[in-house]
Amino acid sequence: MHQFTTVDGPVPVISMVDERLSTTTICLASKYGSRLDPEGRCGLAHVLEHVLMSAPVGAVPSLSEYVERLGGHANAETGLDRMLFYAQTDPDDAEEIAGLLHQAVLQPRWSEDVLEQEKRSVFQELAMAAADHSDVAQDAFLARFFPGHPMGRPVAGTKADVERCDTASVAAAHEERMLTAALSVIVVGPRVPKSVDPVVAGIDQRVLAAIGTAPATVPPSPAPLPLQPVHWSTEFTWLCVGARSVPEGDPQRHRFDVLAQLLGSSPSSLLYRRLRGEAGLAYTFHAWNRGYADTGVWRVLAGVEPGNGDAALDVIRATLDEVATKGPAPDDVASARRQTRMRILTSMDTPLDCARFLALRAGGLGSWSPAQEVASIDAVTADDLRSAAVQVRDGLRVVGSPVAL
Template sequence: MPQDLPLVAPHTPGAELVVGQDGAARVRRTVLPGGVRVLTEHMPGLRSATVGAWVGVGSRDETSGHYGSTHFLEHLLFKGTTRRSAMDIAEAFDAVGGEANAATGKEHTCYYARVLDADVPMAVDVIADMVTSARLDAGELETERGVILEELAMNDDDPSDVAHEQFATAVFGDTPLGRPIGGTPQAIRSVPRDAVWEHYREHYRPETLVVTAAGGVDHDALCAQVVDALSAGGWPLDPGTAPASRRTASDAHAPTAPRELTVRRQTEQANVIVGGLCLTATDPRRFTLSVLNAALGGGMSSRLFQEIREKRGLAYSTYSFASGHADTGMFGLYAGCTPAKVDEVTALMVAELERMADAPMGAAELTRSIGQLSGGLVLGMEDSGSRMSRLGKAELVHGELLSLDESLERVRAVTAAEVQELAAELAAAPRSVVRVGPFGD
């Protein structure tokens, strides 16, 4: 096992960092042989823990012929390894009252489980077995192909899901970020087993793996368990291997022309989204964006909710949203309304953004928005799953781990002038529009 080397270069094999957190919690980060990174947050008094295995590969990393492979792997890793059947994996967690799941994103994939603290060694062993030794059995793959197609069909039956998927396509265009995370039905039907296997072997390696855990967890014990489990899976843990480089903004994402897309669905309500490109995940102004988002469309007191729903009664649901990636991001305004009112509602949403760009928000609105964000940050850190996820994103996305107090300080430091400046930038940017509903030609 690596020796404790406080505050050394974070990607040096054998390095360890220790950072105090809020409420007597403590985060430790160690680089294991093979470049595997392990981050834990010990939460005193908690009898459970959430463990996650993050792989720095997402849907944007798929190449031609491999489309849909990332989401396919999320399913197939639960279908059996060289040591365990699919039932063995399911029974391992059910027998201890645990929960196991996975999630695929555009830039990473995570396999995670929440268990009692005494069952953390089992969870580490099972998840590591899945990550290192998946069989990707041809018969299981064909069965799961049908399951994934049903999942996509379920999502396609939800017009709001369709609107958000099409909005990403409109904003990012014909780029990897513009493709659906789960793959298209055509891609899932056509991708062969060999392509999924190649994708798995290319991207699932020690240097791309980040293991995070939060709750009643012991860092040194977890590091030992990870090394044992990965070694049992046959992964080479070369002490000289450094972790894979983090995605950076140098992978420039070329802006695409704004688009207007209409998807015809025989629904009673129309869904509309308007917006465009926005900040990257590491942009220092992301805290300003959070305050802007809270004021514009983040709650019942937000401008969109008050103007469109409360004053005019034109929609039941309306909000704003933002998401960031390594080299770009997107920002959007959403509403669900009567099809005949789509143009009016779209104009009202844009008008509220422009009004925010024209004049700084008042002190009361700024205080309320910051308070909403601050409360949400604190409440969101009350469970081990959220803290486990925060560690993974800090390592793979942000490149820094802020304590809760540091995050709150950055939010509270946002000024009305900064919000207005960013709103003006967003209002002046090219806008894409997506409508889903019973529209004619």
């Protein structure tokens, strides 16, 4: 049986203990993300993430290499408003790995060679993302929604800004921004290692005292740019359609999550039946909602063939309008709630996914549990979904990539 607990403190520890598990996953979740990158240093948080996972720690060349040599898996990710550092390992190695993870993230050893190595790696990421038009469309969508604002900048950065990153700027971002942001530790495994407590791991008290001292305020989000027509190319195009929803901690968040399933890629969804089944206009598409500190974004990403863009967009708009004006049918509401609930449950059943889910959901949300999440989903009504659809329909913005030359 799962035993879910939260131990409060300067660095809260959120754990999901199941004695049947044969691996332990440890995740450090920081509320520092790319939206806090200073002007002219877009991508600084992303570069920092790379360096922390690749720099020497303790007596080993890097946390990533050491964990993988033990047969485990280690990785990290940067988002607009948070960073995750995680390792999945044998429970017998978890004490050592938890301590090394704390040291790598909170007390790094800076290396010019590692920084240059990881900047080259980031350049390869940027090149790969530029060749993936589904990524390009999403970056363009956020830039349209948050013009001139840190939320509208690409998380991975730009080549020119990444090139300007040096050891001094990376170290300053770590000390002034990351170490002062809120931090939580998530553990999923058969037991909780003692060294997930940063004090037990030997982290300096000065470092611990700084955690969570950064102001909670964020720059206000600007109004999105006016609605603009899509200039279709003659190639296969990724279409990103969406609107603002609500912040991460807003009690109305669940209605937008369920709306994403109602209009998602499952054959049970209303949009699947309209867009793929009846019209045959899209083979692959996804819908999701993402909440941030002060706002949220709900969106659909669909791939369309040349010549089908306007027709696909018309179907998406018409389906949204149908839900906004008439409300969804009772069986569609029930199905969308079940789909949303199942996403929670399947995440809980996979240790690494569970740790990431807890980091994104539980960290910083106060009193929270998977049972509360499921109960909130089950409480979403047809009227709630109609209200969410009205907000999305009325605030809709659209971008596509590639665009016509």
